[in-house]
Amino acid sequence: MDAAKLGFEPDTVIQELGWDDDVDDALRAAVETVSGNQLVDGEVGLVVDGVILWWRDGDGDLADALMDALQDLVEGGSIWLLTPKVGRPGYVSGADIGEAAPVAGMSTTTTSSATDDWAATKLSTHKR
Template sequence: MGFVPDTVIQELGWDEDVDDELRAAIEGHTGHEMVDGDVGEVVDGVILWWREGDGDLAEGLMDALQDVAEGGFVWLLTPKVGRDGYVSGADIGEAAPIAGLSVTTTFPAGEDWSATKLSTHRR
């Protein structure tokens, strides 16, 4: 997913259904536990778990950007097709530019989740 050691990753949208193996792999690779949204420090990237019904995706993405350093990224994790809470690629493609993000790549991230990398535009 492009994480490098010693980066600070913020995790938003955590719930009981998240992929704990993926979380552990990210923390193991970066060497740090992910921080939550209450920390208020600048982070290198964000993991945003999002499900249909969580609200307006564009607003959720804008909220996710509050603590991201310039040139940072957001990994949007959504349930795969056929899973409860599935979010269509069209919805992601529509919400990303509203939030000032560009979709760069999408791939499966575990059994139940898809990962979409969203890059910030240079400010």
């Protein structure tokens, strides 16, 4: 698992939202290794450099979740939206992501395979 290829960087604080039993622990560990810090949850109240949002179909309104994920994110920070791949339980279509991102004031920058079961879509805030 190479978290650096997904765009994670050293000396950053990454918040994790949407954790459940189905997340990929190897990816979580790789992000912690690259960032040099443990993942923080939504209760911390820190300003964070990035957010990992695990999201599955049926979790609710994606645009609302993205707006909530922006709460602690530093300006210019990114959200990595991790969704189950095609054919996996909880699969989220690219169209759903494409609709939700602009509503939250974000744009999709890249989508790639994160693990065997999860895809990663990197979202960025619009420049102000």
